[in-house]
Amino acid sequence: MEQTSGNPHIHRDDEASKIGMWLFIFTEMLLFGGLFIVYSIYRYLHPVAFELAADELDVLVGTANTVILLVSSMTIAMSVTAMQKGNKKLTLALLGATLFLALAFLVNKYFEWGSKISYGLYPGSERLHEFGHGDTLFFGLYYFMTGLHALHIIIGVVIISAVMYRVHKEMVHPTKYALLENTGLYWHLVDLIWIFLFPLFYLVT
Amino acid sequence: MSENPTRSIEPSYLKYKGRYGGIFAWIFSTDHKRIGLLYLWSIMTFFIVGAILGLLMKMELISPGKNIMGPQTYNGFFTLHGIIMIFLIVIPGLPAVFGNFFLPIMIGAKDVAFPRLNLTSWWLYMFGALVVLTSQFTGGGPPDTGWTFYAPYSFQTPTNMLPAVTGAFILGFSSILTGLNFIVTIHRMRAPGMGWFKMPLFPWSLYATGWIQLIATPIVGVTLLMIIAERTLNIGFFDPSLGGDPILYQHLFWIYSHPAVYIMILPAMGAISEIIPTFARKTIFGYKAIIASTVAIAFVGYFVWGHHMFTSGMSGVALYTFSILTFLVAIPSAIKVFNWVSTMHKASINLQTPFYWAVSFIFVFMIGGFSGLVLGALATNVHLHDTHFVVAHFHFIVFGGTGFAFLGAMHYWFPKVFGRKYDAGWANIGWLTFFIGFITLYGPMFYLGIAGMPRRYYDYVEVFHGGNIISSFGSIILIAGIAIVITNLVKSAISGEKADQNPWGGITLEWKVPSPPPLENFDEIPHVTRGPYDYS
């Protein structure tokens, strides 16, 4: 990290960083909130098309990804507890598990999108055009919202890797682990957004 | 507070030696004061560009027909003028410059809660600005949608929209991080004894602004992302030919962009609330009423966005609901005006340049506010929508409001920031020229709008010639005023007379530290026992 030119001592306030993180999570929720508004308006305008389009999605893959994210939320929460207990090895193992699950989610997503695309269901495709406006909007929202969510997962992967490195180097340790806690909060947010996306796209038919 | 002899040894924030030398001592500094000045220089540079664009547009409009530019260039000019003025200047505006510099000092802290994040905000700001400006020189030519990026044109125009929209998204992110930083700073770092109701009004206004930044900006952020997806992937959110609804874009855009007006004006009101009691040498009238109206404006301001869309097509219920809410938001603004005027009542006023800026702020803000009610009323709106009346109203509020308050704050805090006095004679001449130019430029636009002159055209019919001559003439006076004010301030910052710690007799905390303040502001964190404007 770059050093500050000037400030000889950076003042440390874990409570402040936690409030900051909560505020950031709040803005993220509003970001997705805008999309949920768009979703509900178009669903209201095209109820039948949205129902039929939702049938095209693979509930099994969606459920698998939901389970994966829920478990990963658990592992990262446990890593914070392990850190509080001073168990560095276990912390790293649990963070590693979270990382693995995040990657599994992305692999799943890759195959899911791939099969949709090979079937000709992607923005601007001939097939969607034949299906009509409702389906076009449904799949437009599907790719945009799950894509934005997947982007958050990728960012999470980068952050978790960075935290693992810092735990390994003991820059994050049992008396200074606000970074780990905030990463956990971020990951729960990613999980939470998925909990809304999953029923809206896969289950509500 | 008495002079502390150890103070003179502490080098000022302008002088201390850090890790880096030269320009790097600034652009990598996490000191809130240096970051404030980074914003000041950047905003000033962009402002000069934006003002010249404005001047050129007024020269085009000085007579009917093509004078110096054709329609496409004119469209590009008003788009770039709007993007620069809105996203690069008035939205960061007072919070980024004076908020950064004075928020920590006024609440008795050594810095903001997250100094590194603060520096990141500035870098994001510069990066966003760079991305926006690349749109001018690459791709299909300068964007021509206006700063509102209305769908469906924004994804159909062949001009280079992507960098403009992406840049605006990045700038929004920078704004969110600044707001977040200030909120946490105010929650966690107030000096001992400074309860919420012992906090000065400028920090209060930054607090309310921070919340607006946090709550409103993400919506426009995701909307801009949707425009990007629309252009690149052809998704159809707002494209009627794919089932999307362009009106929905307008809703999402104004859900942010109306509250954004309060991001611009609340800190301006906060600065005015600092200037007036200092020069009236009197406690501010209705301290708590001002706070309550600040919070009320921030809150009600969320529910009025529909007034930008009265002619776009909405249900009757929506129309009059938005109209009545727009009228309601005028009440807390008026409360503030009454408070400022009552503060001046029977005061022995110290007439100085910052005070002139403050009273002229009240004057132009009132004209802007009243004309806002004319636009907020349904019947008159239909006639005035998209005419020069809107341009006049908008500039009276945004340029008149934010601009006058910014320059008032600049003169007020100038001795503290640079440790030097500005030349008072030239400052007054600059203010007067600016004020006359401002009224001459924007005043006739009210008339032109009522007469029916539409906005955003490079040409007009002969009937509108008279008003436009006056208005274009005013733009020259205004530019002269801007030139005088900026030249005077820059010259004084370099070679002005040395200023005292407290030249105006202010009693908020920034006047209790040396001018310019040392790196960590306070030798010892102050213990606050009195109210912020307790002149007794």
Ligand SMILES: [Cu+2]
């Ligand atoms: Cu508005």
